[in-house]
Amino acid sequence: xxxxxxxxxxxxxxxxxxxxxxxxxxxxxxxxxxxxxxxxxxxxxxxxxxxxxxxxxxxxxxxxxxxxxxxxxxxxxxxxxxxxxxxxxxxxxxxxxxxxxxxxxxxxxxxxxxxxxxxxxxxxxxxxxxxxxxxxxxxxxxxxxxxxxxxxxxxxxxxxxxxxxxxxxxxxxxxxxxxxxxxxxxxxxxxxxxxxxxxxxxxxxxxxxxxxxxxxxxxxxxxxxxxxxxxxxxxxxxxxxxxxxxxxxxxxxxxxxxxxxxxxxxxxxxxxxxxxxxxxxxxxxxxxxxxxxxxxxxxxxxxxxxxxxxxxxxxxxxxxxxxxxxxxxxxxxxxxxxxxxxxxxxxxxxxxxxxxxxxxxxxxxxxxxxxxxxxxxxxxxxxxxxxxxxxxxxxxxxxxxxxxxxxxxxxxxxxxxxxxxxxxxxxxxxxxxxxxxxxxxxxxxxxxxxxxxxxxxxxxxxxxxxxxxxxxxxxxxxxxx
Amino acid sequence: xxxxxxxxxxxxxxxxxxxxxxxxxxxxxxxxxxxxxxxxxxxxxxxxxxxxxxxxxxxxxxxxxxxxxxxxxxxxxxxxxxxxxxxxxxxxxxxxxxxxxxxxxxxxxxxxxxxxxxxxxxxxxxxxxxxxxxxxxxxxxxxxxxxxxxxxxxxxxxxxxxxxxxxxxxxxxxxxxxxxxxxxxxxxxxxxxxxxxxxxxxxxxxxxxxxxxxxxxxxxxxxxxxxxxxxxxxxxxxxxxxxxxxxxxxxxxxxxxxxxxxxxxxxxxxxxxxxxxxxxxxxxxxxxxxxxxxxxxxxxxxxxxxxxxxxxxxxxxxxxxxxxxxxxxxxxxxxxxxxxxxxxxxxxxxxxxxxxxxxxxxxxxxxxxxxxxxxxxxxxxxxxxxxxxxxxxxxxxxxxxxxxxxxxxxxxxxxxxxxxxxxxxxxxxxxxxxxxxxxxxxxxxxxxxxxxxxxxxxxxxxxxxxxxxxxxxxxxxxxxxxxxxxxxxxxxxxxxxxxxxxxxxxxxxxxxx
Numbered sequence: 005x006x007x008x009x010x011x012x013x014x015x016x017x018x019x020x021x022x023x024x025x026x027x028x029x030x031x032x033x034x035x036x037x038x039x040x041x042x043x044x045x046x047x048x049x050x051x052x053x054x055x056x057x058x059x060x061x062x063x064x065x066x067x068x069x070x071x072x073x074x075x076x077x078x079x080x081x082x083x084x085x086x087x088x089x090x091x092x093x094x095x096x097x098x099x100x101x102x103x104x105x106x107x108x109x110x111x112x113x114x115x116x117x118x119x120x121x122x123x124x125x126x127x128x129x130x131x132x133x134x135x136x137x138x139x140x141x142x143x144x145x146x147x148x149x150x151x152x153x154x155x156x157x158x159x160x161x162x163x164x165x166x167x168x169x170x171x172x173x174x175x176x177x178x179x180x181x182x183x184x185x186x187x188x189x190x191x192x193x194x195x196x197x198x199x200x201x202x203x204x205x206x207x208x209x210x211x212x213x214x215x216x217x218x219x220x221x222x223x224x225x226x227x228x229x230x231x232x233x234x235x236x237x238x239x240x241x242x243x244x245x246x247x248x249x250x251x252x253x254x255x256x257x258x259x260x261x262x263x264x265x266x267x268x269x270x271x272x273x274x275x276x277x278x279x280x281x282x283x284x285x286x287x288x289x290x291x292x293x294x295x296x297x298x299x300x301x302x303x304x305x306x307x308x309x310x311x312x313x314x315x316x317x318x319x320x321x322x323x324x325x326x327x328x329x330x331x332x333x334x335x336x337x338x339x340x341x342x343x344x345x346x347x348x349x350x351x352x353x354x355x356x357x358x359x360x361x362x363x364x365x366x367x368x369x370x371x372x373x374x375x376x377x378x379x380x381x382x383x384x385x386x387x388x389x390x391x392x393x394x395x396x397x398x399x400x401x402x403x404x405x406x407x408x409x410x411x412x413x414x415x416x417x418x419x420x421x422x423x424x425x426x427x428x429x430x431x432x433x434x435x436x437x438x439x440x441x442x443x444x445x446x447x448x449x450x451x452x453x454x455x456x457x458x459x460x461x462x463x464x465x466x467x468x469x470x471x472x473x474x475x476x477x478x479x480x481x482x483x484x485x
Numbered sequence: 486x487x488x489x490x491x492x493x494x495x496x497x498x499x500x501x502x503x504x505x506x507x508x509x510x511x512x513x514x515x516x517x518x519x520x521x522x523x524x525x526x527x528x529x530x531x532x533x534x535x536x537x538x539x540x541x542x543x544x545x546x547x548x549x550x551x552x553x554x555x556x557x558x559x560x561x562x563x564x565x566x567x568x569x570x571x572x573x574x575x576x577x578x579x580x581x582x583x584x585x586x587x588x589x590x591x592x593x594x595x596x597x598x599x600x601x602x603x604x605x606x607x608x609x610x611x612x613x614x615x616x617x618x619x620x621x622x623x624x625x626x627x628x629x630x631x632x633x634x635x636x637x638x639x640x641x642x643x644x645x646x647x648x649x650x651x652x653x654x655x656x657x658x659x660x661x662x663x664x665x666x667x668x669x670x671x672x673x674x675x676x677x678x679x680x681x682x683x684x685x686x687x688x689x690x691x692x693x694x695x696x697x698x699x700x701x702x703x704x705x706x707x708x709x710x711x712x713x714x715x716x717x718x719x720x721x722x723x724x725x726x727x728x729x730x731x732x733x734x735x736x737x738x739x740x741x742x743x744x745x746x747x748x749x750x751x752x753x754x755x756x757x758x759x760x761x762x763x764x765x766x767x768x769x770x771x772x773x774x775x776x777x778x779x780x781x782x783x784x785x786x787x788x789x790x791x792x793x794x795x796x797x798x799x800x801x802x803x804x805x806x807x808x809x810x811x812x813x814x815x816x817x818x819x820x821x822x823x824x825x826x827x828x829x830x831x832x833x834x835x836x837x838x839x840x841x842x843x844x845x846x847x848x849x850x851x852x853x854x855x856x857x858x859x860x861x862x863x864x865x866x867x868x869x870x871x872x873x874x875x876x877x878x879x880x881x882x883x884x885x886x887x888x889x890x891x892x893x894x895x896x897x898x899x900x901x902x903x904x905x906x907x908x909x910x911x912x913x914x915x916x917x918x919x920x921x922x923x924x925x926x927x928x929x930x931x932x933x934x935x936x937x938x939x940x941x942x943x944x945x946x947x948x949x950x951x952x953x954x955x956x957x958x959x960x961x962x963x964x965x966x967x968x969x970x971x972x973x974x975x976x977x978x979x980x981x982x983x984x985x986x987x988x989x990x991x992x993x994x995x996x997x998x
Contacts, residue, residue: 327544370623371579374502385615389648390641391608397541400604403652404544415652419645426641427634430618434630438622472549474541 013076020068020075020082023061023090024128027097030057031121038114050117051104051455057121058101061128062094074134074484078195081134084479088333089131089259092340096251097124099344099463103244103351105453108156116156120248123149127256134483136184136194139260143180143224146256147173150249157242165240172223172233180220186213200267200483214268214277221264224257227284227318228291231311235299238307243354243361246303247347250310251340258314258336262321262329266482269324282322286414288315289421296428302350302361306343309387309428312421313339319418320402323409331401334476338394338467342386345463348456349380355451363435370437377436379460384429386467389422394470401474487536487551490523490561491596491609498588501581509580513572516584520569520591527553527561527595535601537662545655548662550601555665556731556801557598559943563805564594564721566928567812571713573925574816576823577624586616587714594717597725603651603661603733610689610725611644617710617718625709632702632709639702643689650685653678654737663737671737683741686733687749693726694782696749697756704763707775712819715771719778719815720808727782727804730789731797731947742790749790754884756783761888764895770821770828773899774814777854780888781807787881788869796872798944803865805943806853806936810862813850813929817843820922821903824915830902833912837904842918844904846926853933855896856889861936868944 018025030053037049065087072083080086100120108116126145133139151173155166184194190210191198219230226234238246265281268274292312299305317339320332353360353369353376370377386393399422406415497519501512535552553561568591577583593616596609614637621633655661657678658671674682692699703723707715734742760780767773781803788800820843821836822828837844853860866889873882918926936943 370582370619371506374582378499378502381615389645390615391612396608396611400607400648400652401541401544403649404656407649407653408544408656412653415649419649423638423642423645426637430634430637433619434622434633437619438630439624439628472540476543 016073017075017080020073020080020132021129023065023094024125026057026061026064027094027121027128028125030054031118031125033057034114034118034121038118043110047104047110047113047117050114051101054101054104054117054121055098058094058098058124062091065090065094070479072481072484074197075132076138078197079135079138080129080132081484082132083481083484084477085259085263085482086132088337088477088480089255090128092255092333092337093124093127093131093252096255096340096344097121097248099340099348099459100244100248100252102455102459103247103348105455106351106354107242107244112156116153119149119153120245123147123153123248124252127252130256131259133260134196134263136188136196140177140181140184142256143177143260146253147177150245150253153245153248154237154241156245157240159240161240162242163240165237168233168240169237176220176223176230178220179216179223183213183216183218183220186210187217189213196263196267197483200270211273211277215280217264218261218277218281221257221261222281222284225254225261225314225318226307226311227314228288228311229284231288231292234311235295235304235307238303238310239301239361243303243347243351246306247344250306250343250347254310254314255336255340258317258332261318262332263482265321266324266329275324278324281318282411282414285315285318285322286417288312289319289417290424293421293424293428297424299428300363302346302363302366302432305363305428305432306346309425310343312425313343313387315421316399316402316418319411319414320405322406322411322414325405325409328405328409329480329482330476330478331398331405333480334470334474335398335402337475338386338398338470341463341466341470342383342393342395345383345460345467346380346387348459348463349376349383351456352376352451352454352460363432366432366435367438368436376460379464380436381433382464382467384432386471388426388429390426392468392471394467394474397471397474401476486526486530486533487553487599488549490527490530490553490599491551491592493592494519494523494588494595495592498585498592501585501588504581506579506581512581512584513575516572516575516588517569519588520565520572523591523595524562524565524569527558527565531558537601540602540604545658546660546662547604547655548602549605550662551596551599551605552601552665553599554946556728556804556943556946559801559805559946560598560721560724560728560808561595563808563932564591564598564717566932567720567808568717570925570929571716571812571816574820574922575711575713577711577713579623583620583624583711583713586620587717590616590714590717590722594721594725598728601662601664603654603663605661606664606729606733607644607648607651610647611641613722613725614640614644617706617714617722620711620714621706621709624711627709632705635702636706639692639699643692646685647689650682650689653685654682657682664732665736676740679738679741680744683734683738683745686729686738687745690726690729690734691752693729694723694786695726695756695779696752696783696786697759697779698752700756700760700779703779704767704772704775707778707815708769708771712771712815712822715819716812716815719775720812723778723782724804724808727785727789727800730786731800735789735792735797743792746790746792750787750878750881753783753786753790754881756780756786757885757888758783761891761895765891765898768830770818770830770833770899770903771815773830773895774811774818774854777892777895778807778811780892781854784866784869784885784888787873787878787885791873791876791878793872793876795875796869798947799865799868799870799872801947802861802868802936802940802943806861806865806933809929809933809936810850810853810860813846813926813933814854816926816929817847817850820918821847825912830899833903833909834906835904835908836912838908839914840917842923846918846923846930847900847904849930849933851896851900853937855893859934859937861933861940864937864940868940 034050129142151170223230296308386395389399403415537548537550541547593613600606695703760776764776788796856862
């Protein structure tokens with residue numbers, strides 16, 4: 005009997021999921037440490053264990069490079085594609101943990117860190133998920149932990165954030181599930197490979213299923229018009245959780261979206277099904293940036309700007325070229341560093357009862373703390389797609405792809421969106437450098453921890469280096485044929 | 486070596502923030518040293534071998550490719566010189582931060598003129614907006630930041646069009662490493678592609694120059710920038726657009742350039758006339774100079790789009806000349822404003838009686854600006870007009886003469902309004918130019934005279950785009966339109982320019998196989 009139970013999965017299967025297993029198990033270790041260690045050490049120990057485990061997972065994941073294979077009977081595809089997304093999740097989670105001193109009260113920290121690690125492991129599962137069930141499993145693991153994390157900050161805004169996220173995210177999951185059911189109904193298989201291998205009858209049931217599935221994903225990616233939840237949730241959630249959500253959720257969902265989209269194109273009607281997705285991306289680029297114009301809270305501003313940034317990334321997938329996939333991943337990596345760098349700067353400005361996310365806390369920063377202001381300017385330049393940053397190089401790569409695959413109109417929309425976004429980001433630059441006569445200059449206080457400085461430094465360096473040496477991963481095959 | 490010209494100023498600028506806030510003097514002299522160091526290094530680096538590092542391999546090839554030759558060489562020299570001179574007399578609150586931004590601007594703008602790769606060009610093109618924006622919001626006298634936003638939105642929109650055009654160029658050609666590439670080494674583009682790519686580039690160049698009707702950001706920006714940076718931005722940054730037409734347009738996008746010539750000549754003429762009239766009517770001294778820039782740069786647009794070798798040579802001379810006298814004008818006006826707390830022509834008057842040295846300095850730069858023979862402005866204008874006339878653009882030449890006459894009027898009005906007339910009693914009476922201020926203006930004045938007397942080295946540097954224009958466009962052999970026989974009877978100073986043209990022709994012959 006025991007032999008029968010073990011047979012289906014061998015060592016190779018387990019080694020494919022080793023990175024996310026490490027992360028998930030380390031969360032247990034964090035809880036254990038939280039129970040046993042003296043009060044003062046709990047938070048640093050949790051952060052330390054989390055970062056070490058994530059780094060270890062990152063290294064282990066890299067070990068699988070170059071030998072793609074399908075694990076668990078095709079439920080999880082190990083290979084370059086999964087590894088790249090796993091690395092992005094790992095990096096994003098590490099940088100979010102660096103902000104861990106703003107995460108809940110001291111007695112909540114252990115649990116919060118554990119939840120964050122579980123959430124990250126869910127996203128890592130999504131990175132390799134290649135059948136509908138694993139996708140759903142990863143997505144729910146990711147989301148469930150986040151519902152709790154959103155509620156961690158004191159105050160009604162945080163609870164509102166959590167509840168809003170729970171309800172709207174569940175609605176999205178419902179769409180996703182219903183779509184999955186229809187896809188399964190029309191293909192008789194839950195494996196994406198079954199779609200990619202083209203043995204599908206083309207019927208309207210399948211098309212509707214794909215549509216609902218994509219709507220569910222667009223909810224999670226907060227693309228317009230499925231974005232309305234994002235600003236409120238981002239604003240209410242604690243800063244590290246917002247930072248985490250802004251990258252990890254997107255990375256996991258984007259992996260699924262890319263895998264699904266690239267599976268679809270082997271069907272005759274595949275490109276047609278995807279056209280609404282590119283339109284949604286175009287709308288997101290414009291609406292996200294326009295809505296960001298009026299924001300005075302950095303978290304809300306970054307929420308809207310994130311909507312637009314995701315629009316850019318999805319625009320890179322237009323035409324579903326192999327090249328486009330690589331540049332989408334490159335831009336996602338760039339976005340990870342520039343966005344988390346900006347969040348780290350905000351964390352360094354946070355004071356008691358004030359997260360430093362109000363635009364006012366940036367007033368005169370260029371004179372009070374020139375280095376921090378310089379770093380923030382650099383991240384904002386990157387977000388705005390200005391040189392010499394990864395955002396600049398990434399944007400030109402996306403433009404080139406769109407022109408190349410015949411979606412020049414998307415490139416034009418991207419340019420228009422970027423022009424609007426300049427005002428959004430330079431509004432913060434203005435606050436930092438403008439003359440401050442008459443304005444109330446906030447006092448500089450010592451931040452809760454200087455750990456975010458590490459994040460600022462590494463992110464700035466990575467943003468610069470990726471801009472000058474664009475390391476777009478080769479060998480990213482979404483599905484094994 | 487060439488890369489050091491770009492990187493050293495930027496890094497030095499950023500490192501200045503490590504100095505204590507009170508170390509304004511040491512920051513200033515560091516800035517001056519870096520600028521003049523860059524000037525010397527560039528001056529002796531003419532024709533240094535190009536430096537190139539790989540940037541992108543896919544979807545198209547892009548390199549960190551820089552070179553120091555052609556018209557870019559002279560503009561880089563102009564840039565380093567005017568930055569150094571302007572920094573010497575910079576007296577602003579928070580001086581350390583200002584010098585830092587000036588150095589970043591120096592590095593970024595040097596990058597524009599040494600870039601030999603379109604994507605690198607686009608990188609520096611966008612980068613040079615940032616320090617100007619920061620200076621506009623941090624040091625402009627106005628409380629509202631409308632000017633800064635106007636500057637940023639206008640120029641960034643242009644920069645993004647440039648970026649898209651660059652990406653499209655890369656996709657079509659497979660490489661963006663094309664500035665200064667030998668003609669024929671690139672694939673011919675279809676009309677549709679080359680039209681749209683040119684449209685993107687031209688949009689950016691027209692905004693940056695600026696050319697009517699894209700000029701509305703410029704007078705505000707020049708008026709609100711502190712004088713040292715206004716000197717550099719008006720003197721050099723505005724040349725990036727003209728340089729782009731000259732070096733990128735004529736060689737890489739010759740077909741659409743020629744197709745657009747008529748439109749551009751009309752726009753150039755409109756800028757010429759509009760700028761001159763607005764300069765006549767402005768009361769703010771800085772705005773007079775800003776509008777006169779619009780007028781002068783319109784003339785250069787005419788010259789470039791005439792595709793005449795003499796006019797193009799003149800365009801390069803006038804690009805450098807305008808940079809010199811416009812930097813000089815902004816610096817002297819800045820010094821006057823510092824003394825009198827105003828730069829309104831209606832308020833000022835009679836300063837010359839007590840400040841003869843200041844009056845002398847202003848006189849030289851205004852005379853250069855109005856095109857006095859012997860100074861650099863004349864050398865550029867006469868070459869351009871000769872070339873225009875030779876091309877057969879008789880009416881544009883005649884129309885262009887009107888604003889050149891008007892230039893004398895508004896420049897003299899500027900000088901008279903400040904220096905002559907009865908002394909005004911309630912103006913603060915302060916000391917004349919200090920030795921340092923004289924020292925700062927001296928290199929510019931020397932260059933103005935030198936270039937006015939002997940513009941030949943600069944015209945010769947234009948042989949690079951010059952040759953390409955002739956090869957790609959002229960159906961007749963290039964040298965035929967450059968002999969003194971065809972030029973002689975029409976030219977105004979026949980002998981002098983026949984010689985010039987002959988030299989240019991010889992270089993051309995040498996450069997075309």
